[in-house]
Amino acid sequence: xxxxxxxxxxxxxxxxxxxxxxxxxxxxxxxxxxxxxxxxxxxxxxxxxxxxxxxxxxxxxxxxxxxxxxxxxxxxxxxxxxxxxxxxxxxxxxxxxxxxxxxxxxxxxxxxxxxxxxxxxxxxxxxxxxxxxxxxxxxxxxxxxxxxxxxxxxxxxxxxxxxxxxxxxxxxxxxxxxxxxxxxxxxxxxxxxxxxxxxxxxxxxxxxxxxxxxxxxxxxxxxxxxxxxxxxxxxxxxxxxxxxxxxxxxxxxxxxxxxxxxxxxxxxxxxxxxxxxxxxxxxxxxxxxxxxxxxxxxxxxxxxxxxxxxxxxxxxxxxxxxxxxxxxxxx
Amino acid sequence: xxxxxxxxxxxxxxxxxxxxxxxxxxxxxxxxxxxxxxxxxxxxxxxxxxxxxxxxxxxxxxxxxxxxxxxxxxxxxxxxxxxxxxxxxxxxxxxxxxxxxxxxxxxxxxxxxxxxxxxxxxxxxxxxxxxxxxxxxxxxxxxxxxxxxxxxxxxxxxxxxxxxxxxxxxxxxxxxxxxxxxxxxxxxxxxxxxxxxxxxxxxxxxxxxxxxxxxxxxxxxxxxxxxxxxxxxxxxxxxxxxxxxxxxxxxxxxxxxxxxxxxxxxxxxxxxxxxxxxxxxxxxxxxxxxxxxxxxxxxxxxxxxxxxxxxxxxxxxxxxxxxxxxxxxxx
DNA sequence: TTGTACGCGTTATCAG
DNA sequence: CTGATAACGCGTACAA
Numbered sequence: 043x044x045x046x047x048x049x050x051x052x053x054x055x056x057x058x059x060x061x062x063x064x065x066x067x068x069x070x071x072x073x074x075x076x077x078x079x080x081x082x083x084x085x086x087x088x089x090x091x092x093x094x095x096x097x098x099x100x101x102x103x104x105x106x107x108x109x110x111x112x113x114x115x116x117x118x119x120x121x122x123x124x125x126x127x128x129x130x131x132x133x134x135x136x137x138x139x140x141x142x143x144x145x146x147x148x149x150x151x152x153x154x155x156x157x158x159x160x161x162x163x164x165x166x167x168x169x170x171x172x173x174x175x176x177x178x179x180x181x182x183x184x185x186x187x188x189x190x191x192x193x194x195x196x197x198x199x200x201x202x203x204x205x206x207x208x209x210x211x212x213x214x215x216x217x218x219x220x221x222x223x224x225x226x227x228x229x230x231x232x233x234x235x236x237x238x239x240x241x242x243x244x245x246x247x248x249x250x251x252x253x254x255x256x257x258x259x260x261x262x263x264x265x266x267x268x269x270x271x272x273x274x275x276x277x278x279x280x281x282x283x284x285x286x287x288x289x290x291x292x293x294x295x296x297x298x299x300x301x302x303x304x305x306x307x308x309x310x311x312x313x314x315x316x317x318x319x320x321x322x323x324x325x326x327x328x329x330x331x332x333x334x335x336x337x338x339x340x341x342x343x344x345x346x347x348x349x350x351x352x353x354x355x356x357x358x359x360x361x362x363x364x365x366x367x368x369x370x371x372x373x
Numbered sequence: 374x375x376x377x378x379x380x381x382x383x384x385x386x387x388x389x390x391x392x393x394x395x396x397x398x399x400x401x402x403x404x405x406x407x408x409x410x411x412x413x414x415x416x417x418x419x420x421x422x423x424x425x426x427x428x429x430x431x432x433x434x435x436x437x438x439x440x441x442x443x444x445x446x447x448x449x450x451x452x453x454x455x456x457x458x459x460x461x462x463x464x465x466x467x468x469x470x471x472x473x474x475x476x477x478x479x480x481x482x483x484x485x486x487x488x489x490x491x492x493x494x495x496x497x498x499x500x501x502x503x504x505x506x507x508x509x510x511x512x513x514x515x516x517x518x519x520x521x522x523x524x525x526x527x528x529x530x531x532x533x534x535x536x537x538x539x540x541x542x543x544x545x546x547x548x549x550x551x552x553x554x555x556x557x558x559x560x561x562x563x564x565x566x567x568x569x570x571x572x573x574x575x576x577x578x579x580x581x582x583x584x585x586x587x588x589x590x591x592x593x594x595x596x597x598x599x600x601x602x603x604x605x606x607x608x609x610x611x612x613x614x615x616x617x618x619x620x621x622x623x624x625x626x627x628x629x630x631x632x633x634x635x636x637x638x639x640x641x642x643x644x645x646x647x648x649x650x651x652x653x654x655x656x657x658x659x660x661x662x663x664x665x666x667x668x669x670x671x672x673x674x675x676x677x678x679x680x681x682x683x684x685x686x687x688x689x690x691x692x693x694x695x696x697x698x699x700x701x702x703x704x
Numbered sequence: 705t706t707g708t709a710c711g712c713g714t715t716a717t718c719a720g
Numbered sequence: 721c722t723g724a725t726a727a728c729g730c731g732t733a734c735a736a
Binding site for chain 1 (some may be wrong): 440450650
């Protein structure tokens with residue numbers, strides 16, 4: 043910028059004014075400066091710019107489990123859409139359900155002074171965020187903060203799980219299995235608890251043999267582990283074998299579909315989260331709208347950045363049961 | 374940092390040393406400083422840090438079409454893995470195949486002084502990048518740069534297309550349709566050209582009625598438009614109707630699968646790119662490895678940043694035909 | 705082992 | 721309308 047000023051024969055501040063389109067510069071001067079900008083291929087440095095007090099980085103941080111999971115990819119897209127619309131950019135990082143990694147990533151993002159943080163948490167205690175920087179606007183996604191007051195955009199997992207169980211029971215099932223990963227510990231536990239409650243309410247009991255929750259379902263191999271788990275369930279003696287399965291995430295659903303492929307008996311299946319081509323495969327799912335979740339979370343974050351200061355909100359997104367065949371197999 | 378220094382009764386520089394773990398500070402001093410850091414909740418500001426000459430932002434920019442497309446999501450994950458492993462962060466933005474948006478995003482990223490840029494281009498001329506900043510390491514993904522010397526990590530679309538055509542011809546097809554979107558103009562044109570060549574070589578001619586390339590396949594609605602296009606093909610009189618279809622991207626494949634669902638006649642289908650659950654649906658695809666593409670591109674970018682300076686490279690990733698049923702329907 | 709002075713590229717303030 | 725100067729938070733060079 044100094045070079046541009048020299049080249050144009052004006053002061054630094056004048057260049058700044060022209061570059062930022064501020065008013066109060068003579069057209070002739072503007073032309074001179076613009077010529078110099080062209081000649082020297084000058085490009086404003088937004089890093090230095092955001093160093094100024096008051097000025098922000100115009101950046102949002104997003105930490106998710108895994109971009110390659112369509113559920114999180116949709117969240118990412120939603121957040122990106124809103125961010126771009128407001129002139130913000132999004133730093134996205136996958137923590138792979140690793141609490142340690144999550145902390146590292148969050149810390150790095152805070153050091154970079156992101157104006158806002160969107161977080162799908164894997165860790166069990168988020169006081170470290172407040173400890174690091176109290177002034178960053180943080181919105182939790184999919185799972186609430188632990189030990190921290192913060193906004194959260196969540197799914198109605200309780201409702202969704204109830205719908206699924208009710209649907210299967212209505213189709214005559216009583217031996218319903220629950221297969222989940224533990225990636226979102228909170229989510230998983232919550233859905234499992236709802237499952238138990240719903241089962242007790244509608245069937246009278248839960249067969250714990252039919253509950254598989256995460257032991258061994260490590261990150262990165264959820265699909266394979268879910269497949270194994272479902273195979274194991276299907277190899278139980280006939281009278282204890284489940285007639286229906288509820289899978290609690292899209293990864294698990296995909297694994298279950300693989301496992302059920304070769305099965306002689308038709309087993310009912312309802313999965314949490316949409317799965318691509320699920321319509322063609324006839325997979326009944328409890329669907330939510332992760333794109334909208336990402337949008338809402340980003341919008342809330344930006345509102346907070348721009349001064350909104352009512353108490354932390356907890357927004358719960360609805361779920362919807364989409365019958366497509368697999369959930370309507372009679373028990 | 375000044376406050377910390379005051380609180381600890383030491384100089385600014387000493388705090389800097391402690392914070393960055395530099396040697397040559399007395400343990401007692403370290404303790405004092407660390408106490409002050411705790412008390413004041415000090416967190417290093419990496420924005421200011423990267424402003425220093427020589428210091429970089431440790432950030433990579435990635436511009437893709439759409440994170441919600443599993444192909445690009447896989448690229449994103451690969452790039453993120455490598456970035457994280459090297460202490461870099463990734464700013465990812467979806468340009469939705471809009472050349473204008475691509476330019477805006479790239480410009481914004483350059484202004485933020487990303488150290489490297491990974492770009493799945495939609496625009497047809499990339500001189501603007503060199504014009505803006507000559508010193509940023511740029512690697513193109515999926516499609517090469519136009520009017521710019523730059524590294525590129527590409528797919529072997531020619532080979533993949535040939536494989537697909539050969540496969541279908543080997544199964545007795547002669548009336549093979551090509552359905553593509555124009556999202557990657559370069560890619561689309563190239564695959565279509567290869568398709569024509571392969572058809573002429575193996576069948577002797579191309580029925581242009583069976584070539585649908587993008588007219589009307591606008592961004593964001595590729596799936597629906599592909600579905601419509603395939604429906605139209607299937608409603609041709611029997612002797613001109615295709616007996617096989619080659620779809621040139623995962624979005625188009627999904628649309629085609631929807632269109633073919635209700636069809637009375639079985640039509641063969643080979644798609645470019647993997648589609649999730651394609652194995653269960655029996656979809657024959659020409660598969661590549663987008664995760665690895667993202668990794669390789671990020672690695673190359675980092676090597677460039679760290680000084681590698683051989684001439685621009687063009688890395689071509691192999692493709693593989695995966696027979697699963699839909700491509701083996703006899704013609 | 706610790707401190708001082710300066711500069712990174714920009715914008716805010718205030719004077720001319 | 722335009723310019724000089726300070727400041728943002730940090731690290732480098734050098735001095736103490």
